[in-house]
Amino acid sequence: MIRISNIKIYEDLDNDNLIDVVTKKFKIDKNDILEWHIVKKSIDARKKDNVHYNYSIDLKLKNENKYKKFDKVKETSIPSIKVNNLNNKEVVVVGSGPSGIFAALTLTQNGLCPIVIEQGSPVEEREKQVELFRKTGELNILSNVQFGEGGAGTFSDGKLTTGIHSPFCKKVLEEFVNFGAPEEILYLAKPHIGTDKLIKIIKNIREYIISKGGKFLFNTKVIDFNINDKKISSVICKNRNSTSEINTSHVILAIGHSSRDTFQKLYEKGINMEKKNFSVGVRIEHLQEEINKAQYGDSKLNLPSADYKLSYHLPNGRSCYTFCMCPGRSCYCFF
Numbered sequence: 001m002i003r004i005s006n007i008k009i010y011e012d013l014d015n016d017n018l019i020d021v022v023t024k025k026f027k028i029d030k031n032d033i034l035e036w037h038i039v040k041k042s043i044d045a046r047k048k049d050n051v052h053y054n055y056s057i058d059l060k061l062k063n064e065n066k067y068k069k070f071d072k073v074k075e076t077s078i079p080s081i082k083v084n085n086l087n088n089k090e091v092v093v094v095g096s097g098p099s100g101i102f103a104a105l106t107l108t109q110n111g112l113c114p115i116v117i118e119q120g121s122p123v124e125e126r127e128k129q130v131e132l133f134r135k136t137g138e139l140n141i142l143s144n145v146q147f148g149e150g151g152a153g154t155f156s157d158g159k160l161t162t163g164i165h166s167p168f169c170k171k172v173l174e175e176f177v178n179f180g181a182p183e184e185i186l187y188l189a190k191p192h193i194g195t196d197k198l199i200k201i202i203k204n205i206r207e208y209i210i211s212k213g214g215k216f217l218f219n220t221k222v223i224d225f226n227i228n229d230k231k232i233s234s235v236i237c238k239n240r241n242s243t244s245e246i247n248t249s250h251v252i253l254a255i256g257h258s259s260r261d262t263f264q265k266l267y268e269k270g271i272n273m274e275k276k277n278f279s280v281g282v283r284i285e286h287l288q289e290e291i292n293k294a295q296y297g298d299s300k301l302n303l304p305s306a307d308y309k310l311s312y313h314l315p316n317g318r319s320c321y322t323f324c325m326c327p328g329r330s331c332y333c334f335f
Helices: 014-023 098-110 123-136 168-180 194-209 260-270 288-298
Strands: 002-007 035-045 052-061 092-094 114-119 215-217 219-228 231-239 242-247 251-254 282-285 311-313 319-326 333-335
Touching: 002 014, 002 035, 014 035, 014 052, 092 098, 098 168, 123 194, 194 215, 219 251, 219 260
Parallel strands: 092 114, 092 251, 114 215
Antiparallel strands: 002 052, 035 052, 219 231, 231 242, 282 333, 311 319, 319 333
């Protein structure tokens, strides 16, 4: 395939019109195109008098030798994840937030049968509990905006931006698409799914894991661990008023940062833990029209609500940065 980068487009186009503009601009015969897809789509607003969309696209052509001026795509593959040396097929995953869900999915794709333990409710029930809290103030302390299947991000619009450059970022996006997310998250500079879609996607992933032999224990809380000779032998769970024991030699803790009681139990058990820095956030609101003006100037393009990113780093290692920006909702959180 060939790649055409830095394609400047001065209007908001659908895919059919986009490929028409690209083939005409770069003198490509549409009959030569076997397939094509967008690699990247962003907004370049560095010069306020020249705001435009910036695209990169890949094309598979019948005769690439006709188009030698374009770069050929270098094939890259996502590193495979292999789970080896397990003496049984049942691995316990504690927590069904993003880490727990993808851990269970990866285990399933390796032919294992994970048991996912979640103190909160399935995401479709959790949605009702969150709505009840917003209407009445009635709080379910184990299943709410913070806790439950999907984790805290489920109800914060499902933003997928990150500052890391891991080859597995692409795999995460592709898995979301496989289970129902729009394909545009694969190429948008700042992708997000949206809470309404994310609820269905998480349910789809869970049903896939179950179809392959995995299990989900909702409204179930891990309260203790049996450890012998520095090896895990079982986890103790509580479901409403009854307790049970699950024998396992492998446990993945995907408990998030707010499971203080679990961290306390691990500390009591002498489990080695490393401390990390924590962030304290404040909410700052701006008028959206002011942000649009600052970012886009007087551009007449049909552009989405603008966002921004700021950071400041001190020599002592402390920093302040924006996070969880909600363009169009006038909400920007600073840490």
